[in-house]
Amino acid sequence: MVGIVIVSHSNKIAEGIVELCSQMAHKDQKIAAAGGTEDGRIGTDAVKILNAIKKADDGDGVLILVDMGSAIMSAEFAIDLLDNDLGKKVVIADAPIVEGSITAVVQASIGSSLKEIACDVKESKNIEKI
Amino acid sequence: MLTSDLLIEILKNITKVIETNKQYLCDIDAAIGDGDHGFNMNKGFKAVAEKLDVVKDSDCGTILKTTAMTLISTVGGAAGPLYGTAFLKAAKVVDGKKDLDNEDIVKMFDEGIKGVIMRGKAEQGEKTMLDALIPAFEEIKRALDSGSSSPEAFIRATKAAHDGVEYTKTIRATKGRASYLGDRSIGHQDAGATSSYLIIKTISDTINK
């Protein structure tokens, strides 16, 4: 199953999204939060993200959902630090973090591939709310 | 000539200068960002300084790589992955070397800036650290090409970086957090460009001592 990593500047947002998504997840699904810095500040940390990717991977690859700015740069840095085999199987989603995460978790739980999920979550950009 | 000992001294001095300017950098960032740049940089370089004792007898590549890896896990803001990438790319150029010549210095700087561009996908004129770094680098190349010594080249680079910071006051941010402000970012200098200027000035002051 494709693993999911949630990267936010805020640890509370990352943990909160994991909590929200877990309601719709398969019991064996791996969803990891990588929010904030190691010492609890607002920010992002490439090493923390790297560890979350390793935790979320079970061989089928990992999709990363990010909030903004340095979250994207730190996530890219983390991918660069991975060895090539896993590095090739990690994708950053081009999607809003909350809607995208829910779509990703549901799609992953029914066994969609990384490529399919990355494509589906992009659609969540277009969700109309009103 | 830049030795690994001098590199350690430069990094220690950068730590001191960033600490001294912590509040100043935060105030600049507060005007058009979230006000944490000085705090982030101070966290990062404090952590770097703690690691320097461990690598003080290593080659320049190891010292710079340690700096990079420490910055990415301690800075927290955009400056973390950006400076982290710059130091990591510079480290690759001087892997295994203890003594660096002018050619190495130019290559390090060049790769470091390319790293910032790769990571942040910005170019000159978007009100980022690149507006200090690129003119400084071009000045170093010009100075060395015309036969100046590296200490002289860095004095000229410091001036160019300073001009670059001034230039950021005149332009609108299109990258980073300040881009959310659009035209309202005009009139304020960029925090990252200011820290880049301070870093270049510190390199210059250290090698000219």
Ligand SMILES: Nc1ncnc2c1ncn2[C@@H]1O[C@H](COP(=O)(O)OP(=O)(O)O)[C@@H](O)[C@H]1O
């Ligand atoms: N895409 C980018 N490319 C180059 N530099 C950038 C980019 N985004 C931000 N910066 C630099 O980072 C600085 C802000 O750093 P910092 O305050 O640590 O990050 P954050 O915006 O995450 O709080 C900006 O002043 C700017 O110079």
Ligand SMILES: [Mg+2]
């Ligand atoms: Mg900031």
